[in-house]
Amino acid sequence: MRYIVDRSMRALLLVSALVSIFVVFLILVFTLRAGLRAFREIGLVDLLMGSVWRPGQEQYGILAMIVGSVFVTILAVAWGVPLSLMGAIFLAEVAPAWVRSVVRPAVELLAGIPSVVYGLFGMVVLVPLVRRIPVPGNTGFGLLSASIVLAVMILPTITNIAEDAIRAVPREYKEGSLALGTTHWQTIVGVILPAARSGIVAAVILGVGRALGETMAMIMVIGNSVVVPRPLASNPLTIVLSQARTLTGNIAVEIAYATGLHESAIFATGVVLFVLIIVVNSLARLLMRGRRR
Amino acid sequence: MQDAGWRIEHRDRTFVLTTSNLAWRHFAQRVAFALLWLAGIMAVAVLVVVVAYVVLQGVKVINPEFLLTPPRGGLSGEGGISTTVVTTLYLVLLTISIAAPLGVGAAIYLVEYAGQMQGQGRLAYLVGVVRFGVELLAGVPSIIFGLFGYALFVTAMHLGFSLLSAALAGACLLLPVVIRASEEALRAVPRSFREGSLALGTTQWQTVWGVVVPAALPGIITSVVLSVGRVISETAVFYVTLGGSYNLPRSILSGGRSMALHLYYLAMDTRAFEKAMGTGAILIVVIVLINLIINFLSHRLAARLGGA
Numbered sequence: 001m002r003y004i005v006d007r008s009m010r011a012l013l014l015v016s017a018l019v020s021i022f023v024v025f026l027i028l029v030f031t032l033r034a035g036l037r038a039f040r041e042i043g044l045v046d047l048l049m050g051s052v053w054r055p056g057q058e059q060y061g062i063l064a065m066i067v068g069s070v071f072v073t074i075l076a077v078a079w080g081v082p083l084s085l086m087g088a089i090f091l092a093e094v095a096p097a098w099v100r101s102v103v104r105p106a107v108e109l110l111a112g113i114p115s116v117v118y119g120l121f122g123m124v125v126l127v128p129l130v131r132r133i134p135v136p137g138n139t140g141f142g143l144l145s146a147s148i149v150l151a152v153m154i155l156p157t158i159t160n161i162a163e164d165a166i167r168a169v170p171r172e173y174k175e176g177s178l179a180l181g182t183t184h185w186q187t188i189v190g191v192i193l194p195a196a197r198s199g200i201v202a203a204v205i206l207g208v209g210r211a212l213g214e215t216m217a218m219i220m221v222i223g224n225s226v227v228v229p230r231p232l233a234s235n236p237l238t239i240v241l242s243q244a245r246t247l248t249g250n251i252a253v254e255i256a257y258a259t260g261l262h263e264s265a266i267f268a269t270g271v272v273l274f275v276l277i278i279v280v281n282s283l284a285r286l287l288m289r290g291r292r293r
Numbered sequence: 294m295q296d297a298g299w300r301i302e303h304r305d306r307t308f309v310l311t312t313s314n315l316a317w318r319h320f321a322q323r324v325a326f327a328l329l330w331l332a333g334i335m336a337v338a339v340l341v342v343v344v345a346y347v348v349l350q351g352v353k354v355i356n357p358e359f360l361l362t363p364p365r366g367g368l369s370g371e372g373g374i375s376t377t378v379v380t381t382l383y384l385v386l387l388t389i390s391i392a393a394p395l396g397v398g399a400a401i402y403l404v405e406y407a408g409q410m411q412g413q414g415r416l417a418y419l420v421g422v423v424r425f426g427v428e429l430l431a432g433v434p435s436i437i438f439g440l441f442g443y444a445l446f447v448t449a450m451h452l453g454f455s456l457l458s459a460a461l462a463g464a465c466l467l468l469p470v471v472i473r474a475s476e477e478a479l480r481a482v483p484r485s486f487r488e489g490s491l492a493l494g495t496t497q498w499q500t501v502w503g504v505v506v507p508a509a510l511p512g513i514i515t516s517v518v519l520s521v522g523r524v525i526s527e528t529a530v531f532y533v534t535l536g537g538s539y540n541l542p543r544s545i546l547s548g549g550r551s552m553a554l555h556l557y558y559l560a561m562d563t564r565a566f567e568k569a570m571g572t573g574a575i576l577i578v579v580i581v582l583i584n585l586i587i588n589f590l591s592h593r594l595a596a597r598l599g600g601a
Binding site: 014 | 319326331332335337407427439440441445498501556561566584588
């Protein structure tokens, strides 16, 4: 009897383990199948390189969304990565225990706050601030506001993973360096950070993956106009005030009422996003694995 | 004066380590550490600003009426949030009851059974594939789960925009969360626990169920609490699978609107920012509570396994 229970539980657990891989399989099949029509009828090049998205006129180019997603991610990385990495070094090397016990839960809480709350905060606080920048056509909604919100949202991801990477550096490295008479800071820059490099890069890449996938907060603050971002005035920096739409936003905003080729084009957007994320995350995984050896 | 301190010659350059050099290095360290402190303080400040702003703004509209009356729609987002609270609760229960057994089961298999797969080529390969799948799922953006849920549950399986569709799609999103956290909890159980039990002549399942799972229970509960937080704060998946009607769902096949979704509609469709802030404040309070519970549980786990 015990033996039968043992065997059947084992089989049952195996089945539940297999569910994950089944879900991956289903996601691939369903998004690809639904997006196939768009890839066939619109053509890969027109779909990826077309900058006009007018479902009413059967024009489906997602270039604007690709540029929007990549652009806002790059900006978010520019704001967020220095702060996140400094936070990670601070937590791993500098902070006294009691400070750490305050900052760490705070960072964890940042990760837990719903993205719609960040979006709301962006709409109510950041957008009016950005709107004050005196440039014609500046609505406040756009890449700048969105990237600031996004920078806060990727901070916990990067800080946590980078801190782990820094902590994983063997003590002997640090002790050896300090014994040579270096200051703690010299040791951090010259020994600890180089040793933790691959883990830190992986942290940043995972942050990029998180940024590319963010949806609701982006819809709320980026403006959602389907345009390839361009400067609003002669100053090229005003490009950050341009509105944009992300791949994720394109899916969420239109899927509910899309039919036919339009619906298929939305699924194709999903496929592109999926591929982008898989490439980014595989890169991170490769680096993490390299570190373990 | 020139030879005060150490001279180090390296290639064509001469480094002089003098007291002033040391002072300079200490100075550099002070500046750098000041910046690091600043970064740490910034992280906390950002949290405090966001939380304080939303909670302080939100408190203005929170009163018993706001909590206990259903939304009535309208351009200013009239009414309260009662039905969305109930819908969120339904959604949490339904999603967790799908994801938790599957996730915990998968974690048990991966930790307790997959370890002995060496030499069993096909199964070992399968386990590798499962691990890869879990890692992949963990990185998939939530809107993709939504899109998939829309294609499979809403459309292909004709479940429509409903609690069930949303919970199934949400469960897919939760799987990697539950699996990873439970795996960690199970791995923390010392080997000696298992060996002691097996030596008494129990089957492996008896050991798992009677010894390992109870020892890892706080960690497993943590993984479930973590998922509760994810369901409460998740919006993208439910935005495309739950429908968005603010009426109380009558069955698992009717649509609804969770609190986070309600916040989104209030802010985007009606610009009722004050009520959105109220909803946001409640969400934040719930998330803070959940984080406190998780911290408490992980201390429990550490204490239990350390003291045993």
